Amino acid sequence: MKIISCTNNRDLSKEIAKKLNKKLVDTKIIRFADGEVYVEINENMRGQDVFVIQSTCTPVNDSIMELLICIDALRRASAKSITAVLPYFAYARQDRKVSPRSPISAKLFANLLMVSGTSRVLTMDLHANQIQGFFDIPVDNLFAAPIFVQHIKKNIKSKNLVCVAPDVGGVERARAIAKRLSADLAIIDKRRSGPGTSEVMNVIGDVRNKICVIIDDLVDSGGTIVNAAAALKSKGAKDVYAYVVHGVLTGEAVKKINTSKIKKFIISNSIMNTKKIKKSAKFQTISVGTLFAEAIKRISISKSVSKLFK
Structure with a gap:
C-alpha cells in the first residue's frame, strides 16, 4: 500500500x-x-x-x-x-x-x-x-456522525438535547445523530409567504429551554445556519451549537458566524480552515484522520x- x-x-x-x-x-x-x-x-x-x-x-x-x-x-x-x-x-x-x-x-x-x-x-x-x-x-x-456523537457526548452534557436539521434536506442526517444520542429532533422549515417576500424560518419541534445542536453536511456562506440559530433562539432555545462536516466558509461566513447566536461551531478538517478561524474562539476543528x-x-x-x- x-x-x-x-x-x-x-x-x-x-x-x-x-x-x-x-x-x-x-x-x-x-x-x-x-x-x-x-x-x-x-x-x-x-x-x-x-x-x-x-x-x-x-x-x-x-x-x-x-x-x-x-x-x-x-x-x-x-x-x-x-x-x-x-x-x-x-x-x-x-x-x-x-x-x-x-x-x-x-x-x-x-x-x-x-x-x-x-x-x-x-x-x-x-x-x-x-x-x-x-x-x-x-x-x-x-x-462523520460517529465522531460528532462522541464529541457531543463528551462536551455537551445535557438531557435536554435537541438535534436540529437546518432544512428539510438535512432531516435524515440530523435524525441519525439524534437517534444515537436518544435526543429529540427539530426541523427548520424555510418558506416565503408570497412572491417577493423575505424568507421566514419556522421551527418544527419543541426547542424551548433546550440545548439545540444544528447538524449539517456543509456550510458555505453561512446564511442558512446563522438564520436557523436566530430562529431557534427566538423560540426559546437555551443554547445553540453547530456541527458541520465540511466548512467551505466562503466570503463573510466566518464573520457572520462569529456575530451569530451560535455558541460553538464545530467543523471537521476535511477542508483546511486554520488561517480563517485561528482568531475565533467560537470555532473548533475535530479531525477525521x-x-x-x-x-x-x-x-x-x-x-x-x-x-x-x-
Whole structure:
C-alpha cells in the first residue's frame, strides 16, 4: 500500500499516513508560469495499491486537475489499483439539472475520475447520496456522525438535547445523530409567504429551554445556519451549537458566524480552515484522520468499511 498526497490539505494527508505507519510517497508537483500542473512520482508504483489524497476544495478546479494528472501518472506507472481519497467531494451540490440547459457537474466530475484511471473512490458525507450512482466503480461514502456523537457526548452534557436539521434536506442526517444520542429532533422549515417576500424560518419541534445542536453536511456562506440559530433562539432555545462536516466558509461566513447566536461551531478538517478561524474562539476543528486511516486500512485488506458506522 502506498499513500500519495496532492497539495490541498496536506496536513490531513500527513495525519492519515502517520496513523497508518506509512510515509507519503515522494511526489513532485509543480505549476508552470501559465498555470499548468506537472506531476512526477519519484518511487516505483508498479503493482502497488495506491491511495491518492486530495480535498477538492478551494481552489476547486486546480485541485481537481492536479488530482486527475496524478492519477494519470499512476496509471501510466502501472499501479495495481488507484483509490481517490476525497475528504471533500467538489461539485456535489450540482447533482441534477436545475434548468433545461444546465449541466450535471457532479456526474462530469465522476466521469473524469473514472476516465483518468481511478479504481475506487473514498469520500465523506456526500451532499447528495445519489452521486454514488454516477460511478461505475466502487464508492465508499464515510460518515462523520460517529465522531460528532462522541464529541457531543463528551462536551455537551445535557438531557435536554435537541438535534436540529437546518432544512428539510438535512432531516435524515440530523435524525441519525439524534437517534444515537436518544435526543429529540427539530426541523427548520424555510418558506416565503408570497412572491417577493423575505424568507421566514419556522421551527418544527419543541426547542424551548433546550440545548439545540444544528447538524449539517456543509456550510458555505453561512446564511442558512446563522438564520436557523436566530430562529431557534427566538423560540426559546437555551443554547445553540453547530456541527458541520465540511466548512467551505466562503466570503463573510466566518464573520457572520462569529456575530451569530451560535455558541460553538464545530467543523471537521476535511477542508483546511486554520488561517480563517485561528482568531475565533467560537470555532473548533475535530479531525477525521483516524476515520480515513481506518477506512484505507480496511480497503487495503478487503475488510468491511460499513462496520465503521455500526
